[in-house]
Amino acid sequence: MIFDLIVRNGNVVTDEGEERLDVGVRAGQIAVLAPNLADAHALKKIDASGKLVFPGFIDAHTHMGIPIMDTDSCDDFESGSVAAACGGVTTIIDFTVHQLGQTLRESVQERLSKAERKSHIDFALHVNVTDQSEQRLGEIPTLIEEGFTAYKVFSTYRQAGMMVTWPEFRMVLRTVHRHAGLLCLHAEDNDLVEAQTDQNIAAGHRDAIYHPRSRTPEAEATAISRAAEIAEELDASLYIVHLSSRAGLEAGLRAKERGVKLILETCPQYLVLSEEKYLEQNGYHWITTPPLRTEEDSEALWQALADGHIEVVATDHCPFTSEQKECGRGAFHLTPNGLPGVETLFPLLYTYGVATGRISQARLVQVLAKRPAEIFGLAARKGTLAVGADADLVVWDPAATDVITADKLHGNADWSPYEGLKISGRLNYTILRGEILVEQGEFLGDKVFGNLLLADV
Numbered sequence: 001m002i003f004d005l006i007v008r009n010g011n012v013v014t015d016e017g018e019e020r021l022d023v024g025v026r027a028g029q030i031a032v033l034a035p036n037l038a039d040a041h042a043l044k045k046i047d048a049s050g051k052l053v054f055p056g057f058i059d060a061h062t063h064m065g066i067p068i069m070d071t072d073s074c075d076d077f078e079s080g081s082v083a084a085a086c087g088g089v090t091t092i093i094d095f096t097v098h099q100l101g102q103t104l105r106e107s108v109q110e111r112l113s114k115a116e117r118k119s120h121i122d123f124a125l126h127v128n129v130t131d132q133s134e135q136r137l138g139e140i141p142t143l144i145e146e147g148f149t150a151y152k153v154f155s156t157y158r159q160a161g162m163m164v165t166w167p168e169f170r171m172v173l174r175t176v177h178r179h180a181g182l183l184c185l186h187a188e189d190n191d192l193v194e195a196q197t198d199q200n201i202a203a204g205h206r207d208a209i210y211h212p213r214s215r216t217p218e219a220e221a222t223a224i225s226r227a228a229e230i231a232e233e234l235d236a237s238l239y240i241v242h243l244s245s246r247a248g249l250e251a252g253l254r255a256k257e258r259g260v261k262l263i264l265e266t267c268p269q270y271l272v273l274s275e276e277k278y279l280e281q282n283g284y285h286w287i288t289t290p291p292l293r294t295e296e297d298s299e300a301l302w303q304a305l306a307d308g309h310i311e312v313v314a315t316d317h318c319p320f321t322s323e324q325k326e327c328g329r330g331a332f333h334l335t336p337n338g339l340p341g342v343e344t345l346f347p348l349l350y351t352y353g354v355a356t357g358r359i360s361q362a363r364l365v366q367v368l369a370k371r372p373a374e375i376f377g378l379a380a381r382k383g384t385l386a387v388g389a390d391a392d393l394v395v396w397d398p399a400a401t402d403v404i405t406a407d408k409l410h411g412n413a414d415w416s417p418y419e420g421l422k423i424s425g426r427l428n429y430t431i432l433r434g435e436i437l438v439e440q441g442e443f444l445g446d447k448v449f450g451n452l453l454l455a456d457v
């Protein structure tokens with residue numbers, strides 16, 4: 001057999017462990033995984049001796065170019081996908097933006113027009129629902145049949161017109177569940193958030209540190225508990241995005257213990273950063289929702305990640321430049337909220353998870369590849385190193401060291417929330433469907449061939 005590419009002598013890491021294997025790639029798929037393809041013919045061979053070979057990673061939560069507070073997050077699908085590839089991410093799952101008066105299909109078409117022929121990596125979409133009328137909910141069954149199986153609602157952001165009330169949440173969940181889709185929830189109790197925010201602003205407390213004091217762990221926990229009760233009543237699965245706090249986690253675990261089918265996601269910012277960032281001179285740069293928390297919160301999240309209660313780590317990539325953030329200086333409630341993260345997802349999780357012994361390599365593959373692929377219906381092709389899967393590969397040198405600095409990153413943000421953090425390892429290659437996108441830190445993608453992924457139904 002002649003291969004297009006062979007990645008030789010690497011330690012292949014799967015959700016089960018590590019094995020020394022060669023990977024033979026043909027027509028964009030993994031054709032052979034075998035101990036010795038030394039004598040096989042290939043158009044190109046990569047020597048991965050001493051390196052780790054991972055499946056391409058999935059970032060299940062990104063917002064490329066979304067409108068927030070009169071501006072748009074600064075990465076579009078082009079710059080964001082280059083950044084993703086340079087961090088080992090070969091699939092992103094982005095969110096539609098459901099504007100007032102739009103059908104869900106129009107919102108899907110609009111997002112597709114921003115992604116198609118722009119994204120250098122494969123992408124899928126979660127469908128945001130901000131209007132729960134019969135007509136809009138009536139679109140969901142057909143969209144699910146077509147492979148748009150994941151939906152998203154917010155229990156906050158009332159003033160931005162994005163919030164669902166709990167009765168509305170129940171209606172969306174019932175529809176999505178009936179048609180075997182999956183609903184994702186941004187869980188914060190809006191009444192608590194608005195009351196705390198108003199109180200702080202009225203008292204003249206407008207600095208960045210009042211962001212976590214307005215959007216509290218209690219607000220997260222209250223919303224998770226309420227949503228879990230509704231999911232329990234409907235016997236529906238529910239995916240909680242960007243879990244940030246110990247209190248929120250405990251609310252989720254209480255529900256899971258009584259059998260509620262909650263799937264929990266967290267993000268690197270809640271694992272490696274803390275709310276002390278808000279006290280720095282440019283603390284408002286770190287304003288994201290939910291806010292950064294304390295080290296105790298992070299430790300609880302790491303533990304839940306290690307023991308399997310948190311099943312996905314994704315980034316909530318929603319970057320703004322320092323100029324865009326500027327309007328939030330001294331006014332936490334006016335700052336466009338969100339952080340860059342897609343390029344640093346895997347390096348951070350490897351360094352602060354695997355290299356510190358908090359999680360195993362196999363667990364990292366589960367939360368960054370295998371589980372997101374399974375949960376969002378992409379597992380036939382993505383999230384695994386197996387014969388017949390897409391040849392999405394990451395070659396990582398665990399012996400190298402690096403430091404995160406904004407000038408080395410590839411997105412449009414001119415700053416990084418992780419500036420100066422040390423990284424244990426360095427990315428050698430990112431390969432999408434057998435094509436080399438990144439080699440020794442350099443992005444090579446001269447053609448744009450990211451595809452829309454539809455979920456298996």
Ligand code: URP
Nearest residue numbers: 186288289316318337338
């Ligand atoms: O602050 C954030 N995370 N902005 C993006 C929208 C969201 O809530 O996920």
Ligand code: ZN
Nearest residue numbers: 186242289290
């Ligand atoms: Zn959110």
Ligand code: ZN
Nearest residue numbers: 061063316318
């Ligand atoms: Zn988000």
